[in-house]
Amino acid sequence: MNKATPIxxxxxxxxxxxxxxxxxxxSPGGAVSYQQGTYNSSQVIVLYANAQGWNYNSSNPNPxxxxxLHTLLEFKVIEQDGLxxxxxxxxxxxxxxxxxxxxxxxxxxxxxxxxTWVNWSFANPGLYTYWCTVHxxxxxxxxxxxxxxxxxxxxxxxxxxxxxxxxxxxHYQNSVTYETADYNEQVR
Amino acid sequence: xxxxxELMVFGSTIAxxxxxxxxxxxxxxxxxxxxxxxxxxSLTKEQSNLLLTKMRREISFSAFFMDDSKSIGVRYLIxxxxxxxxxxxxxxxxxxxxxxxxxxxxxxxxYNILLTAxxxxxxxxxxIGMILAFGYYLLPSANKIEKDTLGVxxxxxxxxxxxxxxFIIFSKSTAxxxxxxxxxxxxxxxxxxxxxxxxxxxxxxxxxxxxxxxVIFLKMVFLDRSKSIPxxxxxxxSWSIVSTAVLVLxxxxxSMIANGYLIYDLINPIFxxxxxxxxxxxxxxxxxxxHPLVYIAILPAFGLIYEMLPKYAGVxxxxxxxxxxxxxxxxxxxxxxxxxxxxxxxLGTIWDLLFSTTSFLVVIPSAMSxxxxxxxxxxxxxxxxxxxxxxxxxxxxxxxxxxxLGVYLADVGLNAFIHGTYAVTSHFHWIFIGLTAGIGFGAIxxxxxxxxxxxxxxxxxxxxxxxxxxxxxxxxxxxWLVGGFAGMPRRVAGYFGIFQTYQDAxxxxxxxxxxxxxxxxxxxxxxxxxxxxxxxxxxxxxxxQVT
Ligand code: HEM
Ligand code: HEM
Ligand SMILES: [Cu+2]
Numbered sequence: 001m002n003k004a005t006p007i008x009x010x011x012x013x014x015x016x017x018x019x020x021x022x023x024x025x026x027s028p029g030g031a032v033s034y035q036q037g038t039y040n041s042s043q044v045i046v047l048y049a050n051a052q053g054w055n056y057n058s059s060n061p062n063p064x065x066x067x068x069l070h071t072l073l074e075f076k077v078i079e080q081d082g083l084x085x086x087x088x089x090x091x092x093x094x095x096x097x098x099x100x101x102x103x104x105x106x107x108x109x110x111x112x113x114x115x116t117w118v119n120w121s122f123a124n125p126g127l128y129t130y131w132c133t134v135h136x137x138x139x140x141x142x143x144x145x146x147x148x149x150x151x152x153x154x155x156x157x158x159x160x161x162x163x164x165x166x167x168x169x170x171h172y173q174n175s176v177t178y179e180t181a182d183y184n185e186q187v188r
Numbered sequence: 189x190x191x192x193x194e195l196m197v198f199g200s201t202i203a204x205x206x207x208x209x210x211x212x213x214x215x216x217x218x219x220x221x222x223x224x225x226x227x228x229x230s231l232t233k234e235q236s237n238l239l240l241t242k243m244r245r246e247i248s249f250s251a252f253f254m255d256d257s258k259s260i261g262v263r264y265l266i267x268x269x270x271x272x273x274x275x276x277x278x279x280x281x282x283x284x285x286x287x288x289x290x291x292x293x294x295x296x297x298x299y300n301i302l303l304t305a306x307x308x309x310x311x312x313x314x315x316i317g318m319i320l321a322f323g324y325y326l327l328p329s330a331n332k333i334e335k336d337t338l339g340v341x342x343x344x345x346x347x348x349x350x351x352x353x354x355f356i357i358f359s360k361s362t363a364x365x366x367x368x369x370x371x372x373x374x375x376x377x378x379x380x381x382x383x384x385x386x387x388x389x390x391x392x393x394x395x396x397x398x399x400x401x402x403v404i405f406l407k408m409v410f411l412d413r414s415k416s417i418p419x420x421x422x423x424x425x426s427w428s429i430v431s432t433a434v435l436v437l438x439x440x441x442x443s444m445i446a447n448g449y450l451i452y453d454l455i456n457p458i459f460x461x462x463x464x465x466x467x468x469x470x471x472x473x474x475x476x477x478x479h480p481l482v483y484i485a486i487l488p489a490f491g492l493i494y495e496m497l498p499k500y501a502g503v504x505x506x507x508x509x510x511x512x513x514x515x516x517x518x519x520x521x522x523x524x525x526x527x528x529x530x531x532x533x534x535l536g537t538i539w540d541l542l543f544s545t546t547s548f549l550v551v552i553p554s555a556m557s558x559x560x561x562x563x564x565x566x567x568x569x570x571x572x573x574x575x576x577x578x579x580x581x582x583x584x585x586x587x588x589x590x591x592x593l594g595v596y597l598a599d600v601g602l603n604a605f606i607h608g609t610y611a612v613t614s615h616f617h618w619i620f621i622g623l624t625a626g627i628g629f630g631a632i633x634x635x636x637x638x639x640x641x642x643x644x645x646x647x648x649x650x651x652x653x654x655x656x657x658x659x660x661x662x663x664x665x666x667x668w669l670v671g672g673f674a675g676m677p678r679r680v681a682g683y684f685g686i687f688q689t690y691q692d693a694x695x696x697x698x699x700x701x702x703x704x705x706x707x708x709x710x711x712x713x714x715x716x717x718x719x720x721x722x723x724x725x726x727x728x729x730x731x732x733q734v735t
Contacts, residue, residue: 001246001641006716008249009266010709017273020357021281024301025294097376105376107296109682133376 037123042072047087049108049116050080051135062141069125069147075118082112085132089120089143093127095136103128206351213253245325246641247716255339257408261325263346265632265639268317271353272625275309276705278302283664283698286691291681299681300362301381307365308387310620312394313353315485318628320349320398322488323405323429325635329729330423332414338404349397355390359383364679366478367391369460369470373453385454392447395440395477402433402440424505425728427512428491431519435480435487438523443477446470468533475526483522486587486619489627490515490557493580496627496634497561499727500577501568506560514560517553525550531603540600547598554591558584575650579630582658586622590615593669608679610690611672614665621661621701629657629708635726640712642720649711656704663697 045065047054053061067073077087089104090096106118122128122145131140245251245258252263282302285294294302328336363372363380367388372380409426449459450470460470498505505511527535527543535543561584565571593615597603606612636645668676671690676683683691 001248001643001716001720003717005248006640006713009247009269010713013270013273013709016270017277020274020305021277023357024278024305024360025298109296109680111684133374133379 037070037121039070039072039121041068041070042074043067044074044076046076046078048078048080049083049085049087049132049139051083051085051138052081054130054132054139054141056080062139064141065130065143067122067143067145069122069145072119072121075120077106077108077116077118079108079110079112079114079116082110084108084110084134085139086134087116087118087130088133089128089130091126091128093129093142095129095131095140105133210347245638247639255343257324257328257333257336257342260339260342260346261321261323262639264317264321264324264349267346267350267353268314268321271309271313271317273705273709274357275306275314276702278306278309280698280702282306283695285681286683287695289683289685289688289691294681296681297362300364300679301360303679304361304364304381304387305357308356308361308391309353311365311481311485312356312391315620315624316394316398317349317353318624319429319432319484319488320401322425322492322628322631323401323432326425326728327405327408327429330426331409331412331417333408333412334414335412337412338407341400342404345397345400348393352390352393352397355386355393359386359390361387363387366471366474367447367450368474369450369453369467370462372450373457375454385451388447388450392444395444395447398436399440399444402436405429405433423491424494424508424511424515425488425491427515428487428494431515432484432487435484435519435523439477439480442473446473446477468530468535471530471533472526475529478529479526480522482616482619483518485624487515487518489583489623490518492627492631493561493583494557495728496576496580496630497564499634500572500574500580501564502570502572503564503568506563506567510556511560514553514556517556518550521546521550521553525598528598528603531600532607544598544600548595551591551595554587558588575645575647575654576630576634578651578654579626579633579657582654583623583626583630586618586626586661590618590622590665593618605675606672608677609672610668610676610678613678614668614672617665617668618661621657621665626657629653631728632712634728636715637722638724638726638729640716640720642722642724643716643718644722645715646711649707649714653704653708653711656700656707660697660699660701660704663700664694665697667691667693667697 045067048056050056055061055063075087077085079085085108087104087106087108088102090101091103092101096102103122104118104120106116108116125145125147128143128145129140130143245256245262247262247266249266251259251266279302281294282299285292285299291299324342327333359381361367361372361381361384363384367380367384372384372388374380375382375384409422409430413422453459460466494505494511525543525546527539528547531540531543571577593611597606597612597615632639633645633650637643667690671687671694672678674687674690676687676690
């Protein structure tokens with residue numbers, strides 16, 4: 001056996017394992033993603049992850065949201081029915097399966113009562129759609145972002161940039177040990 | 189839809205590149221086809237015997253340019269070791285991320301990618317690769333085969349296997365190793381992953397490779413075997429490969445067909461639609477292969493135990509006939525138990541009870557093998573606790589624990605509670621790490637002088653590897669088991685705080701395992717680097733006294 005073979009094999013194994021691990025972790029699918037805008041205030045939006053609608057217990061299960069530009073939108077998503085859901089936001093008034101148009105896409109853990117925080121600030125005003133990719137017919141609503149863009153931003157509704165996973169900020173909170181949704185919120 | 193134009197361009201470019209590389213390989217490397225510079229089929233009988241028995245194949249990268257059985261075995265061995273470390277790092281990554289109840293350094297999507305990659309690479313890349321490696325490597329000498337033919341076919345199948353593994357790695361699917369419809373066909377990040385279908389293609393290529401290789405194995409054992417070995421005397425390892433090959437041939441094609449349907453459904457969804465109730469149809473087709481697969485992953489390990497144990501116990505195996513009977517019975521029974529994975533899917537009570545019963549019956553042949561080994565140890569005058577023997581003993585213990593757990597899982601009532609918990613994960617990691625991986629390492633240690641051309645491994649280091657492997661399995665699978673019975677769900681990136689103790693202990697176990705495997709690699713590289721000083725023969729293939 002050639003003396004170099006074992007060393008080459010060792011190096012090969014380490015490189016292959018490391019490179020694959022890195023590949024598994026970089027942005028899924030390598031899609032283009034959207035850049036977050038600046039903000040000077042924040043706004044909490046409570047949504048319920050329930051297959052009947054984001055606000056399932058009211059007369060308007062999928063409210064149209066009106067928000068201001070330069071605001072950090074803090075979506076507080078409370079898992080309500082134990083089914084798998086996602087909070088997905090696309091640029092434009094309609095749902096789309098074209099993932100390159102997705103601004104935010106976060107799976108919601110299925111533990112009933114768990115809270116998932118999804119923080120995002122839009123870079124541009126416009127009409128957006130928020131929905132759940134698992135229940136695209138019953139969990140879909142519109143989101144208006146009002147205001148004027150800063151002069152530096154693009155003509156298009158949103159800006160492109162190469163994906164960076166720090167773009168949007170997700171916290172998972174587990175109701176049992178960390179934070180339980182308020183009783184009032186859970187039973188609405 | 190998901191099938192965009194860029195995707196097609198991307199796919200065809202990759203395909204063209206692979207084809208070009210392949211042609212380049214075949215035209216430039218042709219002259220090296222085999223050891224003696226001639227095509228294997230034109231060798232005389234004496235020459236090919238020489239090829240197989242005298243010139244032991246060593247681990248070397250030139251094996252990738254030679255087509256004889258032993259070289260093909262070496263190719264699979266190298267590839268499956270590399271894949272083992274890729275899959276293992278993914279596993280340890282998941283373990284570490286589960287240290288805290290909230291998803292820590294892995295987001296749920298990243299966790300799912302690692303989960304799918306780990307399961308698929310370990311099963312299709314490592315377990316199947318290892319079986320093909322030992323099959324190609326040991327069968328020719330075990331059966332003293334007279335002609336080593338079909339070199340080109342074996343070689344092509346190897347390349348398909350390698351390309352399949354690359355597809356699995358590159359796809360970054362999140363569909364888990366079940367690829368259940370409709371998840372696998374939802375080509376989005378929150379669905380099965382944008383390139384989820386690439387896993388299907390990769391797995392199908394590997395299935396093709398293992399199916400064709402199985403035919404070649406059967407041919408080697410039954411047609412090419414030397415006339416000096418009657419059927420009643422062929423080695424236990426050959427019998428284990430025979431039962432594996434038959435299992436592959438009866439079940440792998442079903443999975444290939446199902447994968448084909450899934451790929452067709454991407455373009456024109458007609459097969460596995462909820463409307464005609466056929467979503468469960470896919471699950472059935474999958475498990476028709478899925479359960480045999482897990483036995484395919486351990487039967488050759490059984491064969492290796494049958495070969496290795498008597499060498500260190502100093503007596504022949506207690507009962508050859510019972511051993512063969514047990515292997516063949518395992519082959520038959522494991523083809524009819526697949527329904528135990530679908531107890532909670534609504535097959536119906538009668539079916540559930542049927543599959544529960546057949547699952548209990550599997551215990552009979554399994555126990556026959558275990559008792560056979562115990563009887564062999566019992567009748568031994570002195571047992572030599574060398575490193576390979578330690579792996580064998582540990583493998584037997586792990587199999588007993590994992591197997592008994594399987595019987596618990598096969599109880600329809602109990603299954604409703606522990607299905608989908610870490611108890612299942614624990615069940616199969618006992619066996620996969622203890623047997624599939626452990627016996628694989630044991631066999632590498634016993635073949636070490638041959639594989640490295642006359643080097644010996646560093647025994648203390650190898651023992652450290654063994655102990656870390658053993659303790660790591662006990663910690664990881666043991667704590668998974670306790671947590672599983674307490675209801676700890678599997679396949680999640682975060683969990684309830686009450687399970688943290690089990691998860692953290694298991695994480696420590698996982699890291700211990702990882703360190704052990706790294707020590708194996710370093711030991712291998714270090715010892716093999718030193719000058720050759722011992723005989724290149726080994727106890728499995730030749731009549732040598734073990735020390
Ligand atoms: C005594 C024989 C065995 C019996 C009765 C048995 C029984 C079972 C049952 C009932 C399940 C389903 C658990 C569930 O999902 O609720 C299961 C899962 C599994 N078994 Fe076994 N088993 C046996 C041996 C083995 C062996 C030798 C292996 C090889 C390593 C193995 C590998 C697996 C795997 C990989 C799974 C989980 C598949 C998955 O859901 O990901 N089993 N077993
Ligand atoms: C290096 C040692 C290993 C570690 C640390 C490890 C760790 C893990 C972890 C953390 C999971 C995921 C559990 C979950 O979330 O449900 C898992 C799943 C799995 N592992 Fe391993 N594992 C190791 C070795 C192996 C080996 C040797 C095999 C097979 C030959 C194997 C086959 C599997 C399979 C089939 C799954 C299930 C994947 C799925 O649910 O889709 N693992 N392992
Ligand atoms: Cu099974």
